[in-house]
Amino acid sequence: MTVSEKREQSVSEDLLKIGPYTFRSRLMLGTGKFRNVEEMTAAHEASGCEIITVALRRIDLDAPRRSILDEIDWSKYHILPNTAGARTAEEAIRTARLARAMGLSDMIKVEVIPDPKYLLPDPVGTLEACKVLVSEGFVVLPYINADPVLAIMLQEIGTATVMPLASPIGSGQGMKTFDAIRIIVEQAKVPVVVDAGLGVPSDAAKAMEIGADACLINTAIARAENPALMAEAMKLAVIAGRKAALAGRMPILPYASASSPLEGVVR
Amino acid sequence: MIKLRINGEERIIEPGMTVADYLQSLHLHSRMVVIEHNFEIIPRDSYGDTVLKEGDNLEIVQMMAGG
Numbered sequence: 001m002t003v004s005e006k007r008e009q010s011v012s013e014d015l016l017k018i019g020p021y022t023f024r025s026r027l028m029l030g031t032g033k034f035r036n037v038e039e040m041t042a043a044h045e046a047s048g049c050e051i052i053t054v055a056l057r058r059i060d061l062d063a064p065r066r067s068i069l070d071e072i073d074w075s076k077y078h079i080l081p082n083t084a085g086a087r088t089a090e091e092a093i094r095t096a097r098l099a100r101a102m103g104l105s106d107m108i109k110v111e112v113i114p115d116p117k118y119l120l121p122d123p124v125g126t127l128e129a130c131k132v133l134v135s136e137g138f139v140v141l142p143y144i145n146a147d148p149v150l151a152i153m154l155q156e157i158g159t160a161t162v163m164p165l166a167s168p169i170g171s172g173q174g175m176k177t178f179d180a181i182r183i184i185v186e187q188a189k190v191p192v193v194v195d196a197g198l199g200v201p202s203d204a205a206k207a208m209e210i211g212a213d214a215c216l217i218n219t220a221i222a223r224a225e226n227p228a229l230m231a232e233a234m235k236l237a238v239i240a241g242r243k244a245a246l247a248g249r250m251p252i253l254p255y256a257s258a259s260s261p262l263e264g265v266v267r
Numbered sequence: 268m269i270k271l272r273i274n275g276e277e278r279i280i281e282p283g284m285t286v287a288d289y290l291q292s293l294h295l296h297s298r299m300v301v302i303e304h305n306f307e308i309i310p311r312d313s314y315g316d317t318v319l320k321e322g323d324n325l326e327i328v329q330m331m332a333g334g
Contacts, residue, residue: 030332030333030334031332031333031334032332032333032334033332033334034332040332053333053334054330054331054332054333055330055331055332055333055334056301056328056329056330056331057328057329057330057331058274058275058326058327058328059274059293059295059300059327059328059329061273061274061276061278061293061327064293064294064295067329067330067331067332068331068332069330069331069332070299079330081330082333082334084333084334097308098301098303098308098326098328099301099330101301101308101310102301102330104330169334170334216334218334219334
């Protein structure tokens with residue numbers, strides 16, 4: 001195989017598998033916090049994403065209104081409902097069942113979050129909820145703190161991915177959990193999706209370079225001045241980081257190593 | 268009139284209304300919502316047969332923007 005064939009093969013066969021589903025894009029987007037439906041739709045298109053997340057909420061009985069989601073072309077995207085708002089395993093399980101009954105997806109992003117300030121997920125409640133939902137046949141994507149031990153426990157009970165956070169949700173602080181995510185990646189048998197806290201494309205590239213399988217981004221795109229342009233930038237960063245991970249980086253050396261020959265120098 | 272709880276709030280409706288009738292009164296399409304009737308999810312094709320009774324608990328949810 002020639003060098004260029006080898007390159008082609010590694011890129012074209014590089015698919016993301018989540019449970020029974022296969023994706024080409026490694027960037028997932030949220031639908032929250034966009035200023036309007038036009039900006040959201042343009043961002044989704046520019047990102048090349050195939051998976052978008054949604055939440056589930058009670059209808060406001062006094063003002064039942066159309067949601068921003070009515071404008072989404074569901075034939076273009078795979079929907080990933082979340083259990084956001086759930087504070088306990090029981091609430092997450094209930095939300096997941098309602099989400100599946102919507103009839104659009106059997107995937108569920110499990111979020112069990114008792115604390116509103118840092119929005120850090122409860123590991124015990126998450127594990128409990130995931131056990132039940134895996135047994136009920138859901139394709140389970142748990143949102144977790146970057147805890148390598150918890151990540152192993154979850155993949156052992158049959159979750160389809162693990163989704164460690166880079167930094168607190170919506171904070172844009174970037175890859176604060178870099179070292180822990182590297183350990184999670186090293187041990188993972190399921191895709192690792194870095195979710196929450198990514199602020200700029202270099203954050204996403206960094207996650208992908210150390211071997212994460214995908215990134216989920218919402219606020220960094222929705223709250224950019226130009227969401228569609230940022231979505232495209234994130235797409236390119238994820239692709240760049242992924243290619244770098246496949247390419248295999250050079251070793252880091254303690255000293256300089258000349259790129260030009262040291263012999264035959266004109267003096 | 269009968270009293271029941273819908274989405275956590277006390278509501279008063281006419282007796283004999285089905286879940287489908289209630290959705291229609293809110294101008295909601297059944298395709299866009301999922302409903303728990305007394306804490307059990309009910310299939311869409313039974314909305315027309317499910318008559319609401321005094322003291323029932325109804326949850327009507329829809330998908331919303333989120334991350």
